[in-house]
Amino acid sequence: MAIEWPTEVCPAQMSWGMVYNNRDFSSTLNNSQQIVGYPGSYWKCSISLPLLTRDRDRIVTAFMGRLQGRFGTFKLPAFTRRRTDNIGSPVVLGGLAMASHITLGAVPVNRKVFSQGDYITIDGVMHEVVEDVVSNAQGVAVLPLNRRLRAALISGIPVEYRNPYSIMRLSEDSYTLSVRPVVAELTIECREAF
Numbered sequence: 001m002a003i004e005w006p007t008e009v010c011p012a013q014m015s016w017g018m019v020y021n022n023r024d025f026s027s028t029l030n031n032s033q034q035i036v037g038y039p040g041s042y043w044k045c046s047i048s049l050p051l052l053t054r055d056r057d058r059i060v061t062a063f064m065g066r067l068q069g070r071f072g073t074f075k076l077p078a079f080t081r082r083r084t085d086n087i088g089s090p091v092v093l094g095g096l097a098m099a100s101h102i103t104l105g106a107v108p109v110n111r112k113v114f115s116q117g118d119y120i121t122i123d124g125v126m127h128e129v130v131e132d133v134v135s136n137a138q139g140v141a142v143l144p145l146n147r148r149l150r151a152a153l154i155s156g157i158p159v160e161y162r163n164p165y166s167i168m169r170l171s172e173d174s175y176t177l178s179v180r181p182v183v184a185e186l187t188i189e190c191r192e193a194f
Helices: 054-067
Strands: 013-026 033-048 074-077 091-094 101-105 112-114 119-122 125-128 141-144 165-170 187-192
Touching (some): 033 165
Antiparallel strands (some): 033 187, 074 165, 165 187
């Protein structure tokens, strides 16, 4: 089970990115290419923590100890993509494996419910909405996503849109805390866990 990110520690800087699962085939005759996309894309992130006081460096090292390297997983909040508005309690109506869109229900009718760049989390998996989305008269919205679904989604799963997060694991089994007389520093490399 993924552990929570320590609420007392907010990163000083984060570098988010996506690693896509594409394969290319190049012709030896004319160098033309064909690209095939597969599900299995994943988030990657580099987290630079601010200067940590002794109390906070204890929180961070204990957190790292609970992870035990790449073995453990944690919920990494998308700190800059939180929302404060209320569009109700959307649920998944449909999402097929290999698709790069999902259908949601239980959203306000005939209104813009998502903006491009919004993050959502469904069943522990974070996605980015890549276009503005307006719901129809039945309170249904189709969201185009930044990547293909690895598996079909079960109808009725709730959607977290206010505080999206990704379940991550460390990229390496070791970490190094730079310690000075009063403060400490740490940078964490991680990738999505699935």
